[in-house]
Amino acid sequence: MIGPDLLDMADLDAEAITTILDTAEGFKDVALRPIKKVPTLRGRTVCNLFFEDSTRTRISFEIAEKRLSADVINFSAKGSSVAKGESFKDTALTLQAMGVDAIVIRHAASGAAQQLTRWVDARVLNAGDGTHQHPTQALLDLYTIRERFGRVEGLEVAVVGDVVHSRVARSVCQGLVTMGAHVTVVGPPTLLPPALETWGVRVSHDLDAVLPGLDVCYLLRVQRERMHAQFFPTSREYARIWGLDADRLAVLPEHAAILHPGPMNRGVEITADVADAPNALITEQVSNGIAVRMSVLYLLLGGEEGAEA
């Protein structure tokens, strides 16, 4: 069951995820055509409602929307009515009154996407809410992993780094577990929230012990500012203990893939040479993101009209 909204990876079972990934495969070809456009969402209006700065995710969604021929509105909180003090609810009611068909929302507050569904009839796509969820990121990661290995089930995956502050970690771990991967979350205890075992993952603080058995090493962004709140002493020490560098890359099995949701902090969680290594799939993640977002928009909005495309 997919929809009516896409808020949380917990709402998607393995069948739904498979449908999304299969559909994305079909859309990936669009990027290879001379005219990169299908008429699927012609006449549909999609609003990209971004309360938080984001370049990568917004551009990815915007390309996906335009390739599906949707009418696209970009709403950024800066310089808008929000900056003049309009409440989140009033912004939502305004969009509702304007009759948009879908809202892609990015917000600094966890739960904002779910709250939005209370006030609008439009389909809501969560493009990242606080430290809660970022489901399209998880879906594009699953797509990238499946594309590389032909499956997700049974793979050994480590998710490494700042889990407590990461919406990506929540979505990715859920998606991987749902699809049958074996997930180990790795990082210093200060960056791992309590009750992680309820996610169906293993927890480790020792990256070196985990690396040799991995199929996928998923590195999370570690913001340098975190060291000012004593999550770790220095980014140099973090890099030495939990960062992926060339020495650790050598320990990783040759077939293993390296993923990162970006933007990378080269020199903290990943060194430059690892980021550019052949088994780093970071640019594939970015291009797959467009196909996966097209797939989700199509499945949530396309319906019967979409079928004729």
Place this chain on the structure above:
Amino acid sequence: MSSTLFTFTGARVVDPASGRDEIANVVVEGDRIAAVGEDSRGLRIDADGLVAAPGLVDLHVHLREPGGEDAETVASGTRAAALGGFTAVCPMANTQPVCDHVGVVEQVLRLARDAGHCDVYPVGAITRDLAGAELAELGSMAAIGVNCFSDDGHPVQSAQVMRRALAYAKTWDAIICNHSEEATLTAGAQLNEGEASTRLGLAGWPHEAEEIVVVRDLILAEGLGARLHVPHVSTAGTVELVRAAKARGVRVTAEATPHHFALTDARAEGYDAVNKVNPPLRTDADVAAVRAGLADGTIDAIATDHAPHAPEHKEQAWLHAPCGMLGLETVLAVTLTELVHTGVLTLAQAVEKLSTGPARTRDIAGHGGPIAPGQPANLVLFDPEARWRVDAAKLASRSRNNPFDGAELRGQVLHTVLRGRFTTRDGETVEVGEPAGARA
């Protein structure tokens, strides 16, 4: 008022102060109770099936006036209190301006007197402007009757300030009530740290932040022989700390809120910020510990921490919404539903926690019983069985942030009597000057 003469007939009189729990008539003459027993004089008001208890007393409310009148006023908050069965409430000091001097205390007292719904016993601030640095003029406030001081919502961080406040307040044997929260552990915190906060991506609010300050304050109060009140106990650890302190003779009292004995952090699911509160909703284990603390006397009082917020503030993203919940109009029913009908407390114990206990811990004379001849007629009559559904839109409070909105509760207030005058009659407000027996 000397013409007032009526009798509640056939009520179950539950009065912890006298130990009475029996069917009796209660005769009210003027502003006093004239008789309890078989006597019946004046207007007869059938109270068959109802419980007659001393008017409820709330140690912890926010009436928001002065300064926050969009959310609540003294008149609207005390009207809500009377509808909830209260005859006395203790408003906290975090108004604008702060209740850290005599002027605001007198203003709140006058507003409450004019409204006439409920007695108020304002809590003064511990420190000027709730800033935690310089002591407020406790003595001048004590001189006009303030006997409890709190920077509620702004925990006193400095051990030195806290120690001085406890010591200084001993002059009047006054109570220091410190919101227990170690602020560096709760910077940015949104929800009890645990499975729910991890899953929902809300910054964790560790239970240790409460317990560390409770430990410190208990040690300070013990050393000084000073009176300490621990507000809104929310963790199992705090219950245990207070229990142990009482056992060794520390002069400590404690309160728990209805939301901390009835709700858990699972309520954050869905991100409705009506469930955002300080201290946060905790876990099942904490709820069980708070209930046990109420049952064994560790926790003396149920207090609502009634904290109105205008809808536009609560209808924000969880991260941006303020903390606080309404409680005055639902606490009796929540207590009956969650604690009495489930067998955690007897009815007499519930009345003790909602009336006699809080009046005793705060030395509030004339409230909390006993229901006996010559005593002020401060009474609540409620139907312990009646089922009703909470509709936040119909509350007398100016705000709507009641977490029990939509819930079916068991137990309903019919009448509240303040010194012989009905403030609530048949579940409806009676304004000052309205004939008391109009709907008889």
